[in-house]
Amino acid sequence: MGQGVFQMFIQILISGFAVGTIYALVAVGFVLIYKGSRVLNFAQGELMLCGAYICFSLITQFHLNYGLAFFLTLIFSALLGFITEFTILRPMVGKPLFSIFAITFGLGFLLKSSVALIWTHETYPFPGPEFLSSPSNGAIYQFISKLNITTIIAGSILLAFFLVFFKYSKVGLAMRSTANNQYAALLMGIKVRRIFGITWAISYIVAAIGGILIAWMTALCPTLSFIGLKAFPIAVLGGMESIPGAILGGLIIGVIENIAAGYLDQVLGGGIKEVTAYVILVLVLMVKPYGFFGREEIERL
Amino acid sequence: MSSGNFKTTYKADNAIFQTTFVIVWMFILFVGILVFPFIAGSYFLYVMNLVCIAVIGCLGLNLLSGFAGQLSLGHGGFLAVGGYFTVILIAKAGLSIWVAIPIAGCFTAISSLVISGSSLRLRGLYFTISTLAFQFIIEHIILHWENLTGGPKGIPLPSDEIPKFLGGSLRNKYFFLMAFTIAAIIFAKNISRSKTGRAFVAIREMELAAKVLGLNIAKFKIIAFLLSSFFAGIAGSLYVLNKGFIGPEDYNLQVSIEYIMMVLIGGIGTILGSIFGAIFVVILPEALRLVFSNLGSTYPFLSRVISDIQNIILGLIIIVFLIFEPEGLEGIWRRIKRYWKNWPWTY
Numbered sequence: 001m002g003q004g005v006f007q008m009f010i011q012i013l014i015s016g017f018a019v020g021t022i023y024a025l026v027a028v029g030f031v032l033i034y035k036g037s038r039v040l041n042f043a044q045g046e047l048m049l050c051g052a053y054i055c056f057s058l059i060t061q062f063h064l065n066y067g068l069a070f071f072l073t074l075i076f077s078a079l080l081g082f083i084t085e086f087t088i089l090r091p092m093v094g095k096p097l098f099s100i101f102a103i104t105f106g107l108g109f110l111l112k113s114s115v116a117l118i119w120t121h122e123t124y125p126f127p128g129p130e131f132l133s134s135p136s137n138g139a140i141y142q143f144i145s146k147l148n149i150t151t152i153i154a155g156s157i158l159l160a161f162f163l164v165f166f167k168y169s170k171v172g173l174a175m176r177s178t179a180n181n182q183y184a185a186l187l188m189g190i191k192v193r194r195i196f197g198i199t200w201a202i203s204y205i206v207a208a209i210g211g212i213l214i215a216w217m218t219a220l221c222p223t224l225s226f227i228g229l230k231a232f233p234i235a236v237l238g239g240m241e242s243i244p245g246a247i248l249g250g251l252i253i254g255v256i257e258n259i260a261a262g263y264l265d266q267v268l269g270g271g272i273k274e275v276t277a278y279v280i281l282v283l284v285l286m287v288k289p290y291g292f293f294g295r296e297e298i299e300r301l
Numbered sequence: 302m303s304s305g306n307f308k309t310t311y312k313a314d315n316a317i318f319q320t321t322f323v324i325v326w327m328f329i330l331f332v333g334i335l336v337f338p339f340i341a342g343s344y345f346l347y348v349m350n351l352v353c354i355a356v357i358g359c360l361g362l363n364l365l366s367g368f369a370g371q372l373s374l375g376h377g378g379f380l381a382v383g384g385y386f387t388v389i390l391i392a393k394a395g396l397s398i399w400v401a402i403p404i405a406g407c408f409t410a411i412s413s414l415v416i417s418g419s420s421l422r423l424r425g426l427y428f429t430i431s432t433l434a435f436q437f438i439i440e441h442i443i444l445h446w447e448n449l450t451g452g453p454k455g456i457p458l459p460s461d462e463i464p465k466f467l468g469g470s471l472r473n474k475y476f477f478l479m480a481f482t483i484a485a486i487i488f489a490k491n492i493s494r495s496k497t498g499r500a501f502v503a504i505r506e507m508e509l510a511a512k513v514l515g516l517n518i519a520k521f522k523i524i525a526f527l528l529s530s531f532f533a534g535i536a537g538s539l540y541v542l543n544k545g546f547i548g549p550e551d552y553n554l555q556v557s558i559e560y561i562m563m564v565l566i567g568g569i570g571t572i573l574g575s576i577f578g579a580i581f582v583v584i585l586p587e588a589l590r591l592v593f594s595n596l597g598s599t600y601p602f603l604s605r606v607i608s609d610i611q612n613i614i615l616g617l618i619i620i621v622f623l624i625f626e627p628e629g630l631e632g633i634w635r636r637i638k639r640y641w642k643n644w645p646w647t648y
Contacts, residue, residue: 040426091624097426098372102565103623105558109616117609229554232430240427268445275441278434285431289423 012262013255018148018217020254021155022227023234025210027246028162029203030231035179035241036199039089040101043108044207045228049115051077051208052126052215052224057119059127070212077208081201089200090193108225116222123221126212151213158209159247162202166243175199179241233281239291248292253277315494334479338472346471348587353478354540355579359563360489360572361532366561367570368498369525370505375416375432376560378439379530381552383409383537385443385450388547391462398463402538409534410527417526436557443549455548458541467542478539485532490572492528501525502570562615566622568631577630585618586611 030044041047054076058069088107092100128147166172178185178195186192207228214227234253238245253276261273284291308314318324338346358380366372383405390401416435423431443450450456466473492498500521503511512518541547559582567578593607603610626632 040429088620088624095623095627098366098370098569099565099623099627101372101426101429102561103620105561106616106619106623109612109619111616113609113612113616117606117613229433232433236427236430271441271445275437278437281434282431282438285423285427285434289427 008262012258014148014152015145016255016258017251018151018155018254019214019258020251021152021159022210022214022217022250023230023254024159024247024250025155025206025213026228027231027234027238027250028159028243029206029210030228031235031238031240031243031246032175032199032206033203034235035243036175037089037196038097038100039104040097041203041231042101042104043111043228044203044231045225046108046111046115047077047080047204047207048211048214048228049222049225050080050111050211051204052211052220053115053119055208055212056124056126056215056220060124073208073212074205077204078201081204082197084204085197085200089196112222112225119222121222123219126215126220128216147217151217155209155213158206162206163243163247171195171198230277233277233284236281236291237284239293242291242293245291245293253280256280317490317494338475343471346475348584350471350474350478350543352580352583353475353482354536354543355560355563355583356482356576357485357539358533358536358560359567359575359579360485361529361536362560363564363567363570363572363575364489364492364501364532365525365529367564367568367574368493368501368505369522370501371522371525372426372429372561373432373529374429374554374557374561375435375439376529376533377552377554377556378432378436379409379413379533380537380540380556381439381443381549382412382530383534384541384547384552385537386534387538387541388456388458389449392456392459395462398467398542402535402542405538406531406534409537410531413526413530414523417523433554436554440549440553443552450549451547453549455546458545458547460545463542463545474543478543481535481539485535486572486576489532489575493572497521497524505570562619565619566629568629571631573634574629574631577634581630585615589614 026044026048030041033039033041051073055069055073058064058072092103174190174195178190178192182192234249235246238249257273257276260276264272362376386405386408387401390396444452500516503516504521563578563582566581568574589611593603596603
């Protein structure tokens with residue numbers, strides 16, 4: 001009995017961390033855009049979808065090897081990011097937040113339906129590298145799946161890379177200063193417009209990586225974009241403006257979701273996994289309205 | 302002679318009918334509404350019935366999001382509460398619809414207090430995210446509390462509990478729904494003219510300034526929320542009575558987004574805009590379906606992708622409207638009106 005329970009717990013924890021890493025990637029892209037330009041991006045899941053489908057096409061239709069396909073996907077994603085920013089978000093500068101938020105609904109509809117139009121609504125298995133797809137060595141120690149471990153490692157490396165990028169690179173510094181104070185950044189000679197473009201490009205890239213990983217773990221279909229909505233509770237948990245907060249929030253939500261699905265589903269009847277994040281969101285908003293890493297906005301009369 | 306429409310008293314500024322001209326047009330419109338079901342085909346009546354329901358729901362969302370400036374993503378959830386409550390009251394408690402509709406509306410309003418309690422502390426986008434959570438939690442409850450809601454199968458409305466006149470022709474349904482819609486429009490218009498409506502706008506424009514002016518922000522936000530969800534409850538209730546069946550697929554996030562689109566495309570913070578927006582968003586997919594079903598007979602491959610193309614067009618319309626026409630259809634209407642008012646001396 002004891003062994004089985006323990007094994008199940010470890011299994012749940014590990015798959016929770018794997019999903020959490022992906023959530024963290026999605027949420028980082030979301031927080032990046034919010035931080036940089038005060039836009040709540042409702043279409044984060046659709047950005048993810050684009051990247052995953054582009055990569056899928058490059059691998060299966062153009063028969064590129066994984067490294068090259070991945071690299072090209074990132075370039076295409078970045079391009080899409082620049083295009084999106086230039087055509088849709090640029091004209092909205094200075095409009096009320098309400099409208100800017102709503103325009104991302106439009107973006108979401110557009111991207112998701114375009115993806116469905118090009119690749120149809122069918123579900124495809126996402127082709128993974130050889131050493132993972134062979135079933136005989138699919139698991140280390142019987143109960144820890146190699147796929148989950150690979151996802152965690154790959155995700156962590158990428159997240160670490162982005163953290164270092166924001167902290168130490170010149171572009172990262174420019175992005176942080178733009179987020180902090182747009183006018184001051186302009187006065188310091190930072191090209192704020194270009195920074196907005198880069199913000200969207202990076203957000204697309206991060207989302208694409210998340211999309212590839214989640215498609216790889218499950219399967220590829222247009223409904224995957226629902227994961228993008230998880231970015232809201234995760235970002236709130238982390239305080240909306242903090243990238244470490246988003247990463248931590250993603251991991252917490254991923255793990256709690258899996259624990260809830262593993263232990264509460266029998267008690268409360270299925271589907272708990274889908275709402276856990278939102279229940280946590282409501283609880284967090286009640287106790288700490290600005291999340292764990294957020295800056296409290298204080299108004300004086 | 303004055304060109305244009307000047308007012309010298311507050312009373313004139315607040316009047317429902319600003320000019321005698323408006324009264325004439327209103328009368329013509331009213332006659333048109335009465336005559337419409339006798340000349341239109343059943344398909345048009347069916348669409349018109351959907352429009353009536355959407356107008357009521359959209360007025361509710363516009364009061365909360367357009368007037369008071371609190372963008373809500375949970376409107377579909379409120380429609381669901383109204384709809385399910387109506388069905389349960391009629392099917393399980395055996396009430397007549399005349400009792401069930403108002404009770405469902407009131408109960409939906411009360412249910413909104415659950416989230417407004419927590420969301421009063423939240424501002425702007427945090428509030429929006431909390432309504433998103435409400436939407437998902439309601440969807441979950443509907444799907445999994447099967448004893449009460451019937452789960453994914455839904456509940457059919459018992460036909461012997463509904464009054465005879467609703468079961469039969471679309472025309473009777475049309476008059477029934479239209480009566481509610483007109484009442485809702487007048488109610489919403491009067492709210493927008495009252496102190497409460499002006500308080501909403503003040504909160505939307507600048508919360509701090511509204512507070513300085515002595516408005517009780519919390520009170521007015523709760524009122525906005527109550528009114529909005531009351532309208533949503535009534536709309537949900539009527540939707541069920543129109544359809545004769547309730548199921549979870551009519552209340553997902555897409556519905557909430559469609560209502561937001563109605564408000565945005567119609568015009569933020571105007572009653573007329575809600576009406577335009579509801580008409581536009583309901584008719585657009587129907588019109589597209591009509592166009593594509595005609596094209597589909599000549600190009601069969603199109604029929605597979607209709608829904609995708611529809612959504613792409615919908616997305617493009619949102620984007621185009623928000624970028625080029627932020628005041629929505631109501632803004633276009635106002636421009637046209639102004640053009641003809643001074644015609645031919647326009648500048």
